[in-house]
Amino acid sequence: MAAASEPISPSNTRVGWIGTGVMGQSMCGHLIRAGYKLTVFNRTVSKAQPLLDMGAQLAHSPHAVASQSDVVLSMVGFPSDVRSVLLDPKSGSLAGLRPGGVLVDMTTSEPSLAVEIASAAASKGCYSIDAPVSGGDLGAKNGNLAIFAGGDESVVHRLSPLFSHMGKLNYMGSSGKGQFTKLANQITLASNMVGLVEGMLYAHKAGLDVESYLNAISTGAAGSKSLDLFGHRILKRDFAAGFYVDHFVKDLGICLKECQNMGIALPGLALAQQLHVSLKAHGEGNLGTQSLILVLERLNNLSLH
Template identity: 45%
Template structure:
């Protein structure tokens, strides 16, 4: 463990596929790490390495200087932050709150307003990079909130990510994450169709990938998820069910701004079909299995 001296206590809520690695980086950097998640077994590794388990959100909140959440759905975020037994009602004045869940811009703004009224500082800071980026501390972190709070929290965010940008006021981080998800959504369709085409044409998909990933078709998803498809590895770096949630948020936000998103609508339709056939707990690369189901 890094011997960096730091008296700050960080409370981390949500020890999932990505949260576990993210919390681990903070502990290894020398921060006092308190953790809570609904399924305690998921936190056993971190506890064995020195993280302090807390039995509830309230217990964690009352002892933390900075609270980070990385959970599932907007309704979970709203409950944990704004509920009677939630963070904002129980945090000490001056606490910094960082929600790294992909949620709605509107909810991020609501949390920021309630936090300000209680003398708290709030940032919405969703991430991109999947399980690989989380493990390697190379996440892209998109931040919304006040610049002062961002500067205080940036050294902590730098323990988890490599590309960290303040996008604007509260909600801006979530809007930026929607841009990210929109770009990925149609890209995944293209990646799947490309591999299907290669195999049908009798090509070696691995050799095809070597050629096209270095050219104009190159993308993070092509380099990191296409190899998993070829190996029939559909384990989640990011869950299908969470991606469907994100696309739904993006479509709702787009509609409220008077925008049409035909590519995003198609992608969500295909992922909804994937969930219907029982693949919602797979990684987003499992979209390829739709073509297998249609053979």
């Protein structure tokens, strides 16, 4: 990687990417288009094919990615996946990273795991940044994600040329603080989604044209990113995953665990988590979070369509 005094650029920094799913594929694509040399890994190789077609090189393990990279970014599903791809002593990225290299985990994961990874990286003369994101599939495609970074501030600053291709960088503090920010973001989003679908169902029951209702409230105090991103998708019964219910249940579960650790009660979070667990119980974990409307429709024996 570039010396500390030299800005990161495609000419001096090799980049690795682990996890080329809904979000990762778009985020990685922006870096390739910016001219960076990318080495990628995904358990399902077919999901990496669009990136290989753009010129990325395929590696067959996270360790192999790291051995060919100065900075390795990961965007996987669950904390167990993060631990596996980064810390496994044989196949993990940290084992293959040269001293001075950087791990950047963009998965929403546990703050304590981010601290653990940073400590393991430091013991090897490397760095680790937790940098989860918000903005869903559209934010990833459009390169305007909100990025919440925790770790060494100077390292985060040096990585800003990479982050700039994916969205807006926000430095939140020491290791784990990026994850805490994302979890608070998910708590806010969860309650917003409950309010959105309840308002839509209420409008429908009251005999309003729900599309007109959404348009009417969008510029008032009830307007929100959730409404803009999901309101009309819900009306079109478009439940394709920009963000999977399964992953949202995981995130909210981590939030509740951290609430226990902190000794605080967040009843709105607990309710939202139960409603999303209901989707999983109905086999709908692979749908997008906007499918929460299905729970309210079942509870009230109503349908918006």
